[in-house]
Amino acid sequence: MKTKKFLAAGIAGAVVNFLLGWVFYGMLFQDSFPQPEENSTTMLMIFLGCLSLGLFMAYIFGQWAxxxxxxxxxxxxxxxxxxxxxxxxxxQLAxxxxxxxxxxxxxxxxxxxMGAITGAVVGIVNGKMG
Structure with a gap:
């Protein structure tokens, strides 16, 4: 697996996932879920979670699938x-x-x-950099 392709696909997926989370959880369904405190640490942790998912998908898509x-x-x-x-x-229920x-x-x-859209972006980036 090429590191450049892995990082590009993972970061693209992370950015898309972060923005989708803002749209879905922060705008469309904000009354359905508790909202986080708005500070730089909270946003950083949310982005790191999105980055983890983006890199996870990029690894699976590029290395295994x-x-x-x-x-x-x-x-x-x-x-x-x-x-x-x-x-x-x-x-969470438990x-x-x-x-x-x-x-x-x-x-x-x-x-x-969100996962379908993020996965589509990761797949497209993988294909473009293949």
């Missing part, structure tokens, strides 16, 4: 995000009494859509 198209990237991104969302939200089943369902749906 040879995904280099938007369509295949979208499918793989949706599936990866579905399982990450299930993992995270089941723990550990946080403020979390409802409705929040979990909405969060899973949002994460699958």
């Amino acid at each position: 040879q995904i280099s198209t938007g369509g295949t990237g979208a499918k793989a991104g949706a599936i990866i995000s579905l399982f990450i969302a299930l993992y995270f939200d089941f723990f 550990m946080n009494s403020d979390v409802t089943y409705q929040m979990v369902g909405l969060d899973i749906a949002i994460m699958v859509v």
Whole structure:
């Protein structure tokens, strides 16, 4: 795997995921989820989480799956995000009494859509730099 391609695809995925999170969680569904405190550390941690996902997808797509198209990237991104969302939200239900089943369902749906779009971007960047 080429480091340049891995980093470019991962960072592109991270930026897209970060912006989608702002649109979905910060604008469209802000009344459905608790909002984080707005400070530089919070935004940095959110971006680092997005960067982790972008690099994770870039690694899987480039190293194991040879995904280099938007369509295949979208499918793989949706599936990866579905399982990450299930993992995270089941723990949230178990550990946080403020979390409802409705929040979990909405969060899973949002994460699958965001993952599909992020995966499409990562796949496209992989294909362009192939």
